[in-house]
Amino acid sequence: MLGVRDLDVFIEASHILRKVTLEVREREVVALVGRNGAGKTTTLRTVMGYRRPTAGAITFRGASIAGLPTHAIAARGIGFSPEDGGVFADLSVAENIEIATWTRPTGRPAAERIALAYEIFPRLRGYGARGGAQLSGGERKMLSIARALALDPDLLVLDEPFEGLSPAVVPVIGEALSAITRLGRGLLIAESNIHHVPAWTNRLYVVERGEIIFAGPLDEAHRDAGVLRVIGGKAS
Amino acid sequence: MQRILNLACGSFYALGAYTGVSAVTWALGHGLPAPLFLLVLVASGLALAVIGPPVERLLRAVYDRDESFQLLLTFALVLMFEDVMRFVWGTAPVQLGNAYLVYGRLAVAGSTVPVYNLVVIAAGGLVALGMGGLLTHTRFGRIVRATAENREMSAALGVDLRRVYARVFTLGVALGTVGGALVIPATAAVNEMAIDVVVEAFAVVVIGGLGSMRGAFVGSLIVGVLKAGAIATWPEVEMLAIYVVVIGVLVLRPAGLFAGAAP
Numbered sequence: 001m002l003g004v005r006d007l008d009v010f011i012e013a014s015h016i017l018r019k020v021t022l023e024v025r026e027r028e029v030v031a032l033v034g035r036n037g038a039g040k041t042t043t044l045r046t047v048m049g050y051r052r053p054t055a056g057a058i059t060f061r062g063a064s065i066a067g068l069p070t071h072a073i074a075a076r077g078i079g080f081s082p083e084d085g086g087v088f089a090d091l092s093v094a095e096n097i098e099i100a101t102w103t104r105p106t107g108r109p110a111a112e113r114i115a116l117a118y119e120i121f122p123r124l125r126g127y128g129a130r131g132g133a134q135l136s137g138g139e140r141k142m143l144s145i146a147r148a149l150a151l152d153p154d155l156l157v158l159d160e161p162f163e164g165l166s167p168a169v170v171p172v173i174g175e176a177l178s179a180i181t182r183l184g185r186g187l188l189i190a191e192s193n194i195h196h197v198p199a200w201t202n203r204l205y206v207v208e209r210g211e212i213i214f215a216g217p218l219d220e221a222h223r224d225a226g227v228l229r230v231i232g233g234k235a236s
Numbered sequence: 237m238q239r240i241l242n243l244a245c246g247s248f249y250a251l252g253a254y255t256g257v258s259a260v261t262w263a264l265g266h267g268l269p270a271p272l273f274l275l276v277l278v279a280s281g282l283a284l285a286v287i288g289p290p291v292e293r294l295l296r297a298v299y300d301r302d303e304s305f306q307l308l309l310t311f312a313l314v315l316m317f318e319d320v321m322r323f324v325w326g327t328a329p330v331q332l333g334n335a336y337l338v339y340g341r342l343a344v345a346g347s348t349v350p351v352y353n354l355v356v357i358a359a360g361g362l363v364a365l366g367m368g369g370l371l372t373h374t375r376f377g378r379i380v381r382a383t384a385e386n387r388e389m390s391a392a393l394g395v396d397l398r399r400v401y402a403r404v405f406t407l408g409v410a411l412g413t414v415g416g417a418l419v420i421p422a423t424a425a426v427n428e429m430a431i432d433v434v435v436e437a438f439a440v441v442v443i444g445g446l447g448s449m450r451g452a453f454v455g456s457l458i459v460g461v462l463k464a465g466a467i468a469t470w471p472e473v474e475m476l477a478i479y480v481v482v483i484g485v486l487v488l489r490p491a492g493l494f495a496g497a498a499p
């Protein structure tokens with residue numbers, strides 16, 4: 001569904017991504033793991049059209065999306081939740097979710113898409129009229145993912161969905177992501193903590209200094225010496 | 237919301253004023269009943285908003301650049317529009333006969349006020365209410381607020397930023413041109429009015445706080461009352477009084493009285 005091939009990205013004069021290649025097939029859950037500054041966010045932001053690659057290809061459902069403006073990429077069916085959630089503080093929770101149904105009409109009625117978002121994150125249900133600024137960190141993450149889902153995308157791109165959450169909230173988000181997978185949507189998750197990567201992840205990519213140093217299933221990553229050196233050798 | 241400092245908004249005001257004079261003069265010459273001139277003013281102001289999209293297209297070149305580029309480009313626009321107005325309407329002030337008093341005068345609190353002034357005040361209130369309603373109760377308004385707060389996120393939710401920018405800018409142009417058209421019965425259109433109004437508007441924005449609607453409202457009241465008070469008591473200090481307040485605000489509350497509110 002999403003194919004990234006030999007992606008090179010420069011920010012100012014720094015070579016941030018070198019020949020990054022990854023793939024998310026239909027209904028797959030793919031994790032991009034790496035330390036802070038390794039290039040995870042840059043990869044996701046380039047997929048979303050915020051950065052232009054100097055070389056390489058990005059395809060979605062067989063068509064190139066490299067160089068398209070962000071809104072056009074969203075319109076093709078990629079939902080995005082940035083690391084800080086990007087919740088609109090000035091809008092209510094309900095408006096935050098609805099906005100995605102106005103900009104991208106799909107075969108599914110808006111009411112159904114909104115209901116689905118609340119179904120995945122029941123905690124948001126009572127908050128409709130509340131302002132985006134009145135939410136806790138965990139609730140902002142939930143709203144951000146719920147909103148990406150309301151876009152009715154085939155693929156959700158989530159930057160650090162577990163970052164900064166209390167241990168009590170981590171399983172709530174994990175369960176929601178699993179429910180989203182069961183709906184048949186693909187997931188591309190950036191994660192700096194390999195222990196947060198859901199067990200049902202189909203494939204894992206490890207990025208270090210802008211290069212993919214590992215690609216394979218999760219249990220294999222746990223045995224890979226190079227991967228363990230880069231991200232938390234404690235795991236075994 | 238594009239985070240751009242646009243001096244040329246004063247030119248839209250001035251163009252609205254000149255066009256208003258011409259439109260009303262033409263309409264009255266073609267047998268328009270005098271009391272309907274207000275409609276012609278509003279219509280000519282709205283029609284003039286067609287210059288919004290091309291000017292916005294031009295300003296895109298400086299959206300992501302330093303404010304100094306924005307000031308330079310928009311000041312160049314001010315000068316160019318000023319020359320256009322000089323070319324079309326000449327250098328002498330242009331006035332609208334006696335339309336001002338068509339609606340008569342009214343005794344208010346011991347003095348007589350032209351009814352037209354009350355109409356303009358009411359129009360200002362309506363525009364403020366209408367803008368507030370637009371921003372809080374319509375999809376377009378909510379998308380505008382979302383985009384003003386976080387444009388990258390807005391784009392990721394499918395919002396075409398260019399289209400939103402063009403529409404918001406054109407709406408702003410329309411407010412400027414209609415505003416300019418509405419003052420014209422009470423005053424003459426002169427070449428310098430663009431600069432004058434920009435200078436005043438920046439005083440309003442500095443006092444109220446950049447990007448705050450409430451700030452703009454309160455700031456304009458403060459500047460208006462100061463101006464009127466100074467003209468009535470000590471006309472020489474009109475500008476001085478405004479800028480003493482501006483400097484005071486800059487020293488005590490550099491971000492303005494209503495800073496921090498979302499744009």
